[in-house]
Amino acid sequence: MMDWRTKLLDPTPHARRDYASLATPVYRGSTVLFDDQKAVTDDWRQADNGYSYGLYGTPTALELAARIAGIEDARETFIVPGGQAAIALIYLSYCPAGSHALVPYSAYGPNKAMAEGLMRGLNVEVESYDPLIGAGISDLIRDNTTLIWCESPGSVTMEIQDVPAIVKAAHAREVSVALDNTYAAGVMFDAFAQGVDVSMQALTKFVGGHSDLLLGSVSARDDVAYAKLGPIYQQLGLAVSPDDCSLALRGLQTLAVRLDALEKATLQVARWLAEQSLVDTVLHPALNTCPGHEIWSRDFSGSTSVFSFIFSETVTAEQVVEFINALTIFKIGMSWGGVNSLAVVYPELERPGVDFGGRIVRLNIGLENPDDLVNDLRQSLGSI
Structure with a gap:
């Protein structure tokens, strides 16, 4: 006979599990249970290989990620705690020590602050450029350039960038392009159709839609970008609240x-x-x-x-x-x-x-x- 104290802690579901709802459930949890020891893994690629740990997202977060990836036509999307976390994930994934990056002078202020602060401290030089430079960006690309940021429209001054021209110049030199696509909500500008490698949003803005959550997304165009972002995502421990993800899922509906x-x-x-x-x-x-x-x-x-x-x-x-x-x-x-x-x-x-x-x-x-x-x-x- 099992003691009542033990019964209180039994995680086995007691209610029926066939409840169908229009709303995605809010899954809170850190520990993932496995069927047997051989199945135990610590893998950030949960969308591909199954759940391993709550740090990499519960089903609520992965549902949001899949839906963002779906509307952006991305290979995969990572959900992170905010827009600034999204910027950090991209910088740290693409800019090793000794590298050079380019960012428009009209970019979101905290992006430029990170360039002058954290990235400079990690021996990464981030150079500002005219957002209207277009194909002329090729003149600023160096042998150690690894990343070009775009943000269109620009923050406050609203400059519209010729992203396709910048992408063409960057890819000719095997340089990756990241886009802050928050203004367009990931839907009014098709980043991946224009060749962008990584698209990010502050889901705090239009997807959340009600000024009551902080979330960000980082979407990878292909397997190459996915593999570059994933290990850094894991190492940074960018856990998100399933409650916030639930609010963002609701925001997507409207x-x-x-x-x-x-x-x-x-x-x-x-x-x-x-x-x-x-x-x-x-x-x-x-x-x-x-x-x-x-x-x-x-x-x-x-x-x-x-x-x-x-x-x-x-x-x-x-x-x-x-x-x-x-x-x-x-x-x-x-x-x-x-x-x-x-x-x-x-x-x-x-x-x-x-x-x-x-x-x-x-x-x-x-x-x-x-x-x-x-x-x-x-x-x-x-x-x-």
Whole structure:
């Protein structure tokens, strides 16, 4: 007769296991049980070889990974704790000590911070380049160049890169290309059709969609990229929360309708701003005032919710701050991709040869009525 204390710890399921649901279950767990000793393994390739340890993902995480890989047409996707973790995984997989990498000067700020901090400390030189360089990137490739980053549109200044031209130049010298494809949610720009080797997203943004989770994804184009990323993924211990993965899986179900609504509303707001006398330039990929607009028209299937605008020189940096503080529907916040509209000014944004003078503002358009958002911007412009 088994003692009741032992019965409490028996992991054998007691309920029926044939429950079918539209929702992916949240599998929490670290320890994986094996049928016999010969089956015991510690292998990060769980999608290929079966489960080995919760560190590499429970069925909830692997379901999310498979679905991201499916919409991106990737060989395989790794789910990691956030966008910055995705960037780190790519850098550390492709850049050994003594190597050289290239990153556009318009890239996400923490990417450049990692280049100047962690990577420099590991004896990796990361050189900034003009995001609009296109095929001219070939002049910057060295014998020890191992990675070229692209991010299109660029962070804040929204430059659209000629990714196919950069890929062609890179592959001619056997250099890999990684793309931060967060803006396009992995669906409005087909990274792998354009030859990119690794595509990453901050799932925190559009896939999560509700500003309540932190996750990232790193998708490999082929077996070569998969084999390069996997061992580093294992060694870094990039475990993710199955609860967050469950929220991201739910976010995927509404991604299409949210992106459609966000594109329409964002264009309405951007076009209204372009007509205002206090606004000098609107940096939205669908407008011809955005650097690289013609490339966006060629390569992208749509636009999303984030864009920037530059006040005219008649507006002071102090007035821009007054404008931000006078907004009521727009909240002041750094992220984007969620259901709430956000605004933030970049008072010290650095770009070669350009001084924005604290006059560049980035907006994320949410799911509020766009007429209300325009009225909020109108009243706030009136305050200055």
